[in-house]
Amino acid sequence: MTDHRSIEILTGLTAEQRVALGELYARLDEELRVEVHRRQRELFKEWLALGRVAPSRGGEAGYAAFLAVLKQIWIEQAPQVTQPVREHKPYKKRLRAALEKNYLDELVRLREEEKLSWRQLSDHFKKEFKKTVSHTYLKRIYEEHQADRE
Template identity: 90%
Template sequence: MYDERSIELLTGLTAEQRAALGELYARLDEELRVEVHRRQRELFKEWLALGRVAPSRGGEAGYAAFLAVLKQIWIEQAPQVSPQIREHKPYKKRLRSALEKNYLDELVRLREKEKLSWRQLSDHFKQEFKKTVSHTYLKRIYEERLAEQKGR
């Protein structure tokens, strides 16, 4: 039995992403496959030297190194990363996207109609939407939205 969790921890990839990388490997030419295994061996040795993996988990670590190299090659080969294996956006960008997509109209409504202060808005978002957002950040995106609307 293998330890799927250690593979996930080492690679940061879900089972679906790992399957997509397996399909990528099948499409590579032989020269690139040899390069994958060369780089896999180097990464595996590096992980062992750093103590990142236990020698008893050599199978999982070898496979994880293989996947990590495939992921890197995929990124190098395709500037537009497939949605199945793309990196997650940093927290700030995800928060901003969520605010703009889901909550910006609510922010405008609360600010203009209910005349809430920026700090009250921050508290409201924390209580209602479970989103911790600073009052200065809310003010900034609100003002950017107003400037955008005036520019139209």
């Protein structure tokens, strides 16, 4: 009977992760599969020499070494497989772009028609739009907008 717990302890992998690595193995080309088995044999011998596994658990230890090597290959190949991470604008630039695009008209209307103070405007944006913006930042954006209009 297979000792799943010893496989999990040796590899640090859950059953789902072991299945995923088996699927990875199926997609490897033959040259890489041979490399997996070469490295598996070396790792298994190393574990035996270190006393990490008992010779009576050779089946589980061999399979665990196989999975450990697959995990390492997956890590090595991950940069080639994954898509590049989309970089985000810094928070201040995103906030400013959103304020200028979506809320600038509201800022101008509230300031000119309702004569709200900068602190009242800041509170209004926090309550109505869930945007935390300092009163000084709102003033700066408003003044820059007014300068652009002139």
